[in-house]
Amino acid sequence: MHLARFPRTRLAHLPTPLEPMPRLSAALGGPSLWVKRDDCTGLAGGGNKTRKLEFLLGEAMSQGADTLVTQGAVQSNHVRQTAGAAARFGLDCEIILEARVATNAFDYNESGNVQLDRLMGGKLRQVPAGSDMTAALEAVAQEVRDRGGKPYIIPGGGSNTTGALGYVDCAIELVSQANAMGLVIDRIVTATGSAGTHAGLIAGLALVGADIPVLGIGVRAPKDVQEANVHKLAVATAERFGHGDRVHRDMTVANCDYVGAGYGLVDDAVIEALKLAARTEALLLDPVYTGKGMKGLIDLIHKGQFAGETVVFLHTGGAQGLSGYTSVLDGHLS
Numbered sequence: 001m002h003l004a005r006f007p008r009t010r011l012a013h014l015p016t017p018l019e020p021m022p023r024l025s026a027a028l029g030g031p032s033l034w035v036k037r038d039d040c041t042g043l044a045g046g047g048n049k050t051r052k053l054e055f056l057l058g059e060a061m062s063q064g065a066d067t068l069v070t071q072g073a074v075q076s077n078h079v080r081q082t083a084g085a086a087a088r089f090g091l092d093c094e095i096i097l098e099a100r101v102a103t104n105a106f107d108y109n110e111s112g113n114v115q116l117d118r119l120m121g122g123k124l125r126q127v128p129a130g131s132d133m134t135a136a137l138e139a140v141a142q143e144v145r146d147r148g149g150k151p152y153i154i155p156g157g158g159s160n161t162t163g164a165l166g167y168v169d170c171a172i173e174l175v176s177q178a179n180a181m182g183l184v185i186d187r188i189v190t191a192t193g194s195a196g197t198h199a200g201l202i203a204g205l206a207l208v209g210a211d212i213p214v215l216g217i218g219v220r221a222p223k224d225v226q227e228a229n230v231h232k233l234a235v236a237t238a239e240r241f242g243h244g245d246r247v248h249r250d251m252t253v254a255n256c257d258y259v260g261a262g263y264g265l266v267d268d269a270v271i272e273a274l275k276l277a278a279r280t281e282a283l284l285l286d287p288v289y290t291g292k293g294m295k296g297l298i299d300l301i302h303k304g305q306f307a308g309e310t311v312v313f314l315h316t317g318g319a320q321g322l323s324g325y326t327s328v329l330d331g332h333l334s
């Protein structure tokens with residue numbers, strides 16, 4: 001298993017810290033909770049997309065691309081980090097934002113990640129919810145070709161086998177940190193959306209034979225769809241190393257009971273999770289992904305799961321989107 005065979009750029013501050021969360025563990029009276037700080041990857045605010053972009057940009061640069069083309073929800077952290085990666089390599093960045101969350105709120109549409117996308121020179125355009133985003137990416141790539149440019153398309157969330165290599169890398173990094181500390185990890189918990197993070201972790205853990213289960217807390221799709229997406233991508237990612245057979249279907253487990261009213265929609269339990277993490281560990285979670293992941297983790301602990309375990313919560317970032325939710329959170333933070 002030799003990750004250095006794949007083209008890579010250096011964008012992330014690695015390794016990210018692996019830290020205990022004693023005050024959150026005590027507050028929940030539950031398992032021993034640790035956090036893997038992938039909110040600290042360092043690129044334009046950081047987050048999980050930075051690890052994926054190291055490999056995606058490696059491929060883009062090796063193909064001589066001059067323009068990145070990608071898509072996401074309006075408050076996409078992936079889009080922000082892609083705009084940052086483009087700036088770092090002097091590339092243009094064409095961005096298609098899907099109005100996936102039905103709101104005209106000024107903060108949602110202009111603050112948070114959107115402000116940072118613009119600040120870094122991302123060229124934004126919006127399409128309605130439910131648009132065919134794959135077709136939209138191809139249409140914009142064709143525009144770039146027509147003007148003599150060389151586009152490199154990055155799918156939503158950077159979730160293909162190339163992006164997922166970033167989480168193969170994270171799996172190796174986490175296991176080696178735990179080994180060096182003498183820490184036995186019983187379980188990893190992460191928010192799971194476009195699937196690349198979850199799939200890359202599963203592939204990486206399977207490739208190194210670590211036998212650590214990963215629980216994905218879904219933020220959008222129902223369980224059957226999410227698990228199928230993650231499993232398919234995990235197999236395909238391991239297959240890049242010639243070892244797709246090491247990834248078994250039962251390694252992919254997603255709990256999609258915490259989506260609430262829908263993608264990007266905040267509920268009381270999400271707000272409680274944001275407050276608890278912030279007030280016990282100064283951990284800044286986000287309303288769309290890590291807040292839902294923590295909502296799920298808290299509820300499952302209350303239901304007695306993970307008793308006696310050491311659980312690592314993968315903090316995938318997203319706090320840069322918080323100001324896009326100012327009006328939603330207003331009056332709920334005291």
Ligand SMILES: *Cc1c(COP(=O)(O)O)cnc(C)c1O
Nearest residue numbers: 077193194195197289316317318
């Ligand atoms: C994109 C994102 C996720 C989900 O990762 P996927 O690889 O898309 O499943 C989780 N947390 C944050 C903050 C994200 O931006």
